[in-house]
Amino acid sequence: MSRLEQKKNLTIAGTDIEEVKRLNSQSGFSYHEVKKLLGYNFIRKQ
DSSP states (O other): OHHHHHTTBBBBTTBHHHHHHHHHHHHHOHHHHHHHHHHHHHHHHH
8 A cells, every 4th residue: 555545544643534434333332322222211111
């Protein structure tokens, strides 16, 4: 991979954008998914 190809996948601070996307896809629920799930469970228990 050329230096130019490597550079386009990095932020100014040097963060590898593709690596961040990959790690995010492997993480658990998002903040909004948790809120939705908690709200659904709260309504069901009433």
